Amino acid sequence: MLDPFQKHPRRLAVLGVGLIGGSFAMALRAAARDVHIVGYDRDEVNLLAARHMGVIDSAVHDAASAVREADMVMIAVPVGQFETVLASIVPALSPSAIITDVGSTKGSVVKCAKALLGSAFERFVPAHPIAGAEHNGVRAARVDLFKGCSVVITPTDVGHELPRDIIRKCWEACGAKVEEMSVARHDAIFGVVSHLPHLLSFALVYDIATRTDAETYFHFAASGFRDFTRIAASNPDMWRDISLANRDVLLQELARYREHLDRLSQLISQQDGPQLEDFFRVAREARRDWTDNNTLD
């Protein structure tokens, strides 16, 4: 395992050199110039681009080769590919390597890591950087993507403290603020503040796109629509995987959200102006407070 006094890995394997994996490699290299970064990506064009851009030092064509001799393994593939990639690297892992990931859902990832990693599970540090964009691939990667953003680490029951500290320091070296919470808490929170709005945004655009006169509707869509539906341009594979991985939370939250819509329908149907206004005011005030406390807006 990494020397506790050594803050950064000497040999880092990045599996999935996309927006997140690529940005992590760039930021870590900026912080630790002597790191050697081996990259693997199932998309050969993307992998070559990563090598060409200098995001990685060497490119390999299978995940197992990438992790051999690596003291840190960053799994940055979509949640739905996590199991396949992890299974393929287990036999090649160095006995002291620290393994970490960046998945947007943690329950499914931890369950899978526990099943596949054996004793290396003690050196697995589940993490989730709260960053992203509609664009993906290494060409969208940026050295400062994580600057000022939050990274949530969700320690496992058996996870050792040292790997966790090292992963924390790596993210801090990338400019991120690291916070810890349980796996279940993570999935509950992100199910509501991230996964649910993605489903709702996809559903609105789907609703319009499947009308016979969709073109006219889209023609009159303005800035409110633009903002509301920006996340509906997100990657369908990735959101399929997230929806399935955080299934229980999403089913519960969709049901809860539908109750709010039922309430709105009822208030509109009964022409209850004061209650409608109250509903909107609670939301408006919370949204304004959020803006005031947040540098994102």
Next chain:
Amino acid sequence: MLDPFQKHPRRLAVLGVGLIGGSFAMALRAAARDVHIVGYDRDEVNLLAARHMGVIDSAVHDAASAVREADMVMIAVPVGQFETVLASIVPALSPSAIITDVGSTKGSVVKCAKALLGSAFERFVPAHPIAGAEHNGVRAARVDLFKGCSVVITPTDVGHELPRDIIRKCWEACGAKVEEMSVARHDAIFGVVSHLPHLLSFALVYDIATRTDAETYFHFAASGFRDFTRIAASNPDMWRDISLANRDVLLQELARYREHLDRLSQLISQQDGPQLEDFFRVAREARRDWTDNNTLD
């Protein structure tokens, strides 16, 4: 009535000198320097600010005084105040004045105008500029707010052509593109591309704000949440009025939208990856096409 060869009013009354009314006054003055603009607003501070900023030439404290001798009357109050304001000006209207409005819903406005205006209803031109912002009041007004934006005119059955042409020319002088459609079509389209997403965005923020641990949820909300909920910072009074004014369309569209959510719940529950991906892909492609055809994004 205005001379057909005269493109702009000589004396314009603006009732409600907020973001929209104020910007219209500014843009029209830029196009026609000799226009005299009389402003009325029930918010005295806002009215004084409009006078102080030079958005209006004179400020009056009741709507009836504003419209006396005006050859054009622009009603730019929230949809919910339209009836009260219209009722108060009817006795004072010049027998040739053109009356127009900017309401986001047209069915309720036209119904009310028909009931109150008598023969002047022939000179009423319902219009809806597709512009706005979370901010309101004259301080948010801008001379170029309507530049390149769409204005929808929804002619009534009995509306004369001349007033419609003049209103069209005024909006074109403000830099807007004018399109025409029926009242019902207007309300159906904007119910979906504007009103529904506002309700959905309010509902998500309400959902989080009413949790006991709302603070933690908001703490982890990121850029996707920010964009999705930007319209939840909109004015609660205004959205109460719009929700009630476009009641039938919204009830129907909320029901339709809930069916999409039910479908998503079903697909997640059955772990139907391919269908989920298809759903998201239809939305993503439509959203990307919209971006490609639109200068807003």
